[in-house]
Amino acid sequence: TAAVLSMSLAPFMIKFNGKITKFIHKDSYSNNHQGIENTIIEESKYLSDHVILCGFGRVGQTVERFLHKANHPFVVLDMDIKRVHEAHNAGEAVYYGDAAKQSILMAAEINKAKVMIITFSDFHATLKIIKTTRRLNKDIPILVRTLDDSHLNELFEEGATEVIPDTFESSIMLASHLLLMIGQPPSRVLRQTRQIRQDRYKILENFYPGEDDNPMEQHQVMKGIIHSVLVEGSMYAIGHRLEDLDLESYNVKVEAIKRGHVRGENPSGETRIRDDDHIVLSGLIEDIERAEKYLITG
Template sequence: MEELAKLIWNPEALHGAPIEDVLVFLVAAVLVAPLFSRLRFSQVLGYLTAGALIGPFGLGMIDDVEGTRALAEFGIVFLLFAIGLELSFERLRVMRRLVFGLGAAQVLVTGAAIAGISLTLGFEMAGALVIGGTLALSSTAFVIQLLNERGEFATRHGRAAFATLLFQDLAVVPLLVIVPLLSAPSEESILIGLGVAIVKAAVALVLIVLMGRLLLRPLYRVMAAVRSREVFTAMTLLVVLGIGAATQMAGLSMALGAFLAGLLISESEFRHQVEADIEPFRNILLGLFFMTVGMAIDLGAAFSNLGPLLLVVGSLIALKMAILFVLARLFGLTSVAGLRVAALLCQGGEFAFVILGVAVSAQVIAPEISQALFLIVATSMALTPLVTLLAGRLAEKLDAAEDMTLGVGDEEIGELHDHVILGGYGRFGRTVARLMDARAVPVVALDMDAVEVSEARVAGRTIYYGDASRPEVLRLVGAERARALVLTLDNYKALPDVVRQLRAEFPDLPIFARSRDAKLAAELEEAGAYVAVPELLEASLQLGAEVLVKLGLPTAEVDDLVDAFRHFGASSQPPAGQEENGHDPVIAASEALDREDEKAAEAR
């Protein structure tokens, strides 16, 4: 009878099987993460809690934590790849001051401060250097996820935080080289090892970039010609993991290699399809990574030593925030942006688990010290959403006291290049800004509504109170260095004169304008606007197109018809002697399509 029962229901059959751990992870993620989202907490905190509950220090439902962590680290790899897709080498060149200025200063100053404190607490020099270098780093996965959840990646503080994280990822290379050498330290061996590592890393990066630019686009064209989604996705996985493995063999992190792969593909026409293909892998593995971090939190040890743990973690967070805030201000960020950057980067990072493991193997620090540092880093990660929430509240108060208007010495604007200036931040302008944010294009907005400006600044937007129709105001926001000016002003009557004046003042600046109707759009383009979009016409065209598609017309035919309407509705004038209400754009557009068909037939 017992044998028959086992044939019907035998839970022991799953024990020890890989599917058991997978099911545990999926159940925990499905139950806990949505609950935290519904309570308006960060999903990251939900994943951490789920990991702590099912981990070896919680309910003990997962046995192979190390094996799971190795798989979960691919979440960071795909995250960095996705970030690379949204950037470009040109954008990184623009950010070089923040990457190699603010980023380098943060790692050096924070590392030195923590190492100095460790020395006063009785650690040897080698151990103090490891602790300082390890705790100076922050969590790329945590910070990027928080920025994405809040739509702050393209804000001023978001770009500064990402630039600092990028340098931290680069700093992992010399740290991993130095740590084993500290077991038998000599100045000569450390300098030689460090020099070899830097040269090897530089050569590897140059070779990867050169080969990627030569080979990736042709390879993707071949894969696209096969017309198989599975093959195309497999190609993307090969690129991400292959370039990541190449950088890892060169002594760099796999995540940095994936970031390079993303940058290389971002310059191609395949970036959007690639981004869509890797999104499921990124989200699932990133959630798994956060859960493995939660598993490292020893709940028993944490509660039994809660006072000392909170004191150490609180001191670490306060020290890193203070240093970051001062450095951010020195590099031209406002008090609000500096506070937000400090809160975002106050925690320990995922590379701490790697560096501390190497340090224990090299006998630079004791295993019990490593375990204590694991707990400190994991706890600081868990507290990050709360810290950023409190910092955001304080930032609102600071922002109310700061001046919203432009000044000649505004350093935040002074370093911007290749940005988009947005004249007007109403509903239309906010939509344009969000589109720019989606591709990490920096935006500086101007608006004459003081309340709107104040609220947008609290949300992290680079926006000032000012009149976008005045050339002197536009100069203060770097119009000579901008890539485009978008005018969404409501004063339609004066808009053609404004465009004409701005075209004369900034002849190389493309001007995009919103117009009331097709007639005004034609006037604006004649005055010098690169493109003028009639808002009512575009809305009606999109709605009409949706109706035609629903009625069964082919999408390509509808697109052609809409393009013809757009052309005639925006640029054509009524024939001489004909009243405006007698000029039928439907007839004009249809006649245009007929002429195009006739030309195509004659060509054949």
């Protein structure tokens, strides 16, 4: 019975553990919290144009080392007590504090900071930090690291200035090294990678799905897929021009048309569809399914 009761209470305890702790240890919690704020205030009061670095895991520590080398002032906020203790004892400007709390950000001189960077991958925690930051400082650039692009729009809508997905950046880095190895000029490689980032990774959004890919999971992680539709027999699309088919109204893009052994990228609207053409579409799975049905039956 005790085991069953503890299992049933577990979700409640996890959800409200912070509030329960505050209630049971009201005085000590208040004092400790104030002490944390005072420490951050004392260490940050002379800072200006500094970076507020949220999260001190592997990514956060890597960023911090670059800031050290650049000799740029910063303050780090993290919620892992052991990590903060180790780093602080080693002389690092790392403090225990919830960056989603207004009082902690004010203690870190959010209104005098130059940039905020959020380096952990917890989407909901990141969203809270962005919202709190924007209430206090509407203009500060907020740089956000994510695992993938599944929440890009939400993060931008709440006030993120730039969002860097791990999956895309690792792919860009790998491709950049490859291009340099095959003899591409560094200036061209730099220009290409810069353009991809300026376009917010649009070129990397859609992928060919494999047998092991879960469609629902892919839908959440990626913007969409790439799918080739073979036009043959008595399909509606045969004989029509692309502009007349108006596939954009289905929220899909015609990436290419493969005719025989020739693939034509970004075909013009004047292109007339022939029997045995492959129309290469990109978009969300459900939109591609609707567009394919239209190409078949009209």
